[in-house]
Amino acid sequence: MTEQHTAPEPAAGLEEGVAGVGIDVSSADSLLGVDGSRFRHDYLEVRGLRVEFDGFVAVQGVDLTVTAGDLRFLIGPNGAGKTTIVDAITGLARATGSVKFGGVELLGRKTHRIARAGVGRTFQTASVFEELSVLQNLDIAAGARRGPAALLRRRGRVPESVEQALETIGLAHLRDTQAGILAHGQKQWLEIGMLLVQDARLLLLDEPVAGMSQAEREQTGDLLQRIGAQRTVVVVEHDMEFLRSFASSVTVLHMGRVLAEGTYAQVQADPRVQEVYLGSAGATRGARRGGRGTTGTDDSTAGDEKEA
């Protein structure tokens, strides 16, 4: 369930822009607010989640509890049900069971009402408004919190939160650039910025570092840790090295069910996880670097598996 956009190739110099400027994690605090206690009652509680597509049960009886301060990664082989769970939480897939955030039941609500409840997500393919500038994308996201009447009123100046987001996601120098020509990593950062200005309190990120360089991954990981310290963040990811570096906890899915949960070290040591997910070093070597391979994405992962 991914939004597709056809985007032109990134303009010359934009890729350099990522490496040269990059995310400014230190400025994230002013955007996030220093008082994390305002979100302390927020947590995601998924119980008995089930999603069926024409008789095929893609998610069966999943329980998941994620609190603010816990940067949770969802992993599992292709088709394990990760994206479907995110779709169910955000109202894009019909589900039964219960999904509560901050005590509010989300199942059965329309997508826009779920967004209003403070839930935001990104897609595997960035879903920014390609024709609009970076600034306009952020401005629209900031406006998502306001009512339709307020949205129609023209505003004289850029909101403070948008300025802070531009700094945080390292795109201040590209504020007037059309989002469609941003490099892939920059689009991912823009999407994260849009969730922040929207004041999403539960962020569900689908493969946020796919296609990024090592330096960009590290910056993104630092930013996600900073956000995760104050808000509830769930990251769907295939990149084992990224996971090992930044996850506070990991839920492993297999065939629509939770197979294991714990720290990276705990799930890596679990024989069931090794069997279905980390078990095949051959498959790891076959996986393309930085891509969406089934059992990991780089050489260091293969090393981990030998240790496990």
Ligand SMILES: Nc1ncnc2c1ncn2[C@@H]1O[C@H](COP(=O)(O)OP(=O)(O)OP(=O)(O)O)[C@@H](O)[C@H]1O
């Ligand atoms: N709209 C749909 N209709 C029918 N089947 C679907 C639909 N969406 C997902 N599925 C199936 O549900 C299962 C879970 O898919 P899902 O995309 O959630 O897996 P995933 O763990 O996110 O995989 P990947 O890592 O490849 O993104 C797969 O077998 C998939 O083919």
